Amino acid sequence: MIGISEIREAAERVAGYVVRTPTVRSPGLETLLGAPVTTKLELLQRTGSFKARGATAKLLTLTDAERAAGVVAVSGGNHGIALAHMAAALHIKATVVMSRTAPKRAADLVEASGASLRLTDGMAEAFALTERLRAEGLTLVHPFDDPLVIAGQGTVGLEFSEDAENADSLTDVLVSIGGGGLIAGVATAFKALRPQVRVWGVETVGATAMAEALAAGGPVTVPLSSVVTTLSAPSASQLTYDHVAALVEDVLVVPDAEAVRGVLDLAEHAKLWAEPAAGCLLPAARQVLERVGDGARLGLVVCGGNTTTADITEWARRFGL
Numbered sequence: 504m505i506g507i508s509e510i511r512e513a514a515e516r517v518a519g520y521v522v523r524t525p526t527v528r529s530p531g532l533e534t535l536l537g538a539p540v541t542t543k544l545e546l547l548q549r550t551g552s553f554k555a556r557g558a559t560a561k562l563l564t565l566t567d568a569e570r571a572a573g574v575v576a577v578s579g580g581n582h583g584i585a586l587a588h589m590a591a592a593l594h595i596k597a598t599v600v601m602s603r604t605a606p607k608r609a610a611d612l613v614e615a616s617g618a619s620l621r622l623t624d625g626m627a628e629a630f631a632l633t634e635r636l637r638a639e640g641l642t643l644v645h646p647f648d649d650p651l652v653i654a655g656q657g658t659v660g661l662e663f664s665e666d667a668e669n670a671d672s673l674t675d676v677l678v679s680i681g682g683g684g685l686i687a688g689v690a691t692a693f694k695a696l697r698p699q700v701r702v703w704g705v706e707t708v709g710a711t712a713m714a715e716a717l718a719a720g721g722p723v724t725v726p727l728s729s730v731v732t733t734l735s736a737p738s739a740s741q742l743t744y745d746h747v748a749a750l751v752e753d754v755l756v757v758p759d760a761e762a763v764r765g766v767l768d769l770a771e772h773a774k775l776w777a778e779p780a781a782g783c784l785l786p787a788a789r790q791v792l793e794r795v796g797d798g799a800r801l802g803l804v805v806c807g808g809n810t811t812t813a814d815i816t817e818w819a820r821r822f823g824l
Contacts, residue, residue: 504746505650507695510657510688513560517655520559520589522548526666531772532803536788539800541673543663545807546777552807553659553685554585560655561644562593570595575641577601577633579626579681579732580609581807582646587618598636600629605732608811626727626737647684648740657688659804664696667802673700675791676802679780680704680713680754682736683743689804690750701795704747704754705787707762707779710735714754716744730759730818731779733807760822761786766815767824769805778810779818
């Protein structure tokens with residue numbers, strides 16, 4: 504497991520390449536939820552999500568030979584966008600493998616950055632193709648199963664714990680989970696710097712890799728059916744599972760419809776254009792408030808905003824919102 508020293512090293516490494524995103528109170532969400540709310544706005548990060556941090560932290564450690572050979576990544580959307588963009592900025596050839604179920608906008612952005620895009624029929628096939636390309640000599644930049652990537656994502660928690668107004672009074676921080684790299688890093692940072700803070704994970708029905716891993720006592724492969732493709736990892740890794748099992752209070756699961764409603768609520772009440780992977784935090788926040796009672800002061804990691812008006816309109820229509 505990584506520690507705060509690895510996160511601080513990653514912060515020094517990526518400084519100048521990524522944005523120190525705002526950490527702000529949200530009066531609109533406080534009225535909606537009935538509790539103090541502080542947001543960490545990773546949707547304002549380069550490439551529209553926190554993923555730029557981990558990708559950059561990894562890319563900056565490559566040897567000359569690895570840079571020359573190129574890198575490969577598998578992605579449900581945001582990791583691929585981030586890797587393609589940051590690799591181009593560092594003059595490294597990148598190949599991104601995505602399922603055809605990934606958002607079209609994500610695929611378009613990957614190609615626009617100059618990366619080679621490989622599409623597969625599903626995420627399991629995407630991971631398998633990525634392993635074959637890795638065996639051919641490309642360096643894998645895994646979306647979550649890499650301590651360097653986790654440390655890079657952990658800079659979100661480092662900044663959040665340093666920049667939040669009255670950070671000592673935060674009681675509960677909510678973080679979305681795909682494969683678990685973000686929450687592993689954020690939980691590590693908070694437990695080192697603000698150990699009194701409870702960290703909660705959030706998944707959607709049909710993308711419950713971490714919840715099922717915790718129930719099984721280790722990573723298991725899960726069927727994927729959520730519309731939230733950016734959270735749809737087929738399994739957690741042993742590395743991310745170990746961090747979550749040791750440092751996270753619990754993993755909460757919410758339906759897709761509530762995640763999409765959360766997107767609409769973030770737009771209306773917080774004036775934020777977020778994706779469902781962030782929208783799922785709001786129904787989960789209500790669960791946390793029910794469980795911990797009065798006195799809760801919430802922190803929300805608004806992880807990304809890579810979605811289109813057409814996508815949200817279609818999901819809202821599908822769920823009758």
